[in-house]
Amino acid sequence: MDDLYKEIILEHYQNPDHMGKIEGAIEAGEANMTCGDSLKIYAKVENGVIIDAKFEGGGCAISMAAVDMLLDNVIGKKLTEVKKMSGVEIEKMMGVELTPSRKKCAYLGLEVLKKLG
Secondary structure, eight states: OOHHHHHHHHHHHHSOSSBSOOTTOEEEEEEETTTTEEEEEEEEEETTEEEEEEEEEEOOHHHHHHHHHHHHHHTTSBHHHHTTOOHHHHHHHHTSOOOHHHHHHHHHHHHHHHHOO
16 A cells, blocks of 8 residues: 555544534444444535535544545535445545455445435
């Protein structure tokens, strides 16, 4: 893994921009029992567009960094667009190639977002 991407992932893991809860938001959650990651995402949606999103949970650096980076990218997008996203987009966003077991971690945030609304 490229050092720059390692640094970016660690930064999002250690200092997430979107950690927290949004009162009155729609929410969904999921857990990855394989490695113990758990995640709940809160989103404010107006006219089908995600205007704010936060998450709570815990897990490995890959899962927590991936959800923080994902939320950076989906705020301002239509929920219908987000539901069409794939794991490939997560890997491109993270800038790393993931092993099959790490893909489950990285894709957890997207799975939860797809359950919203």
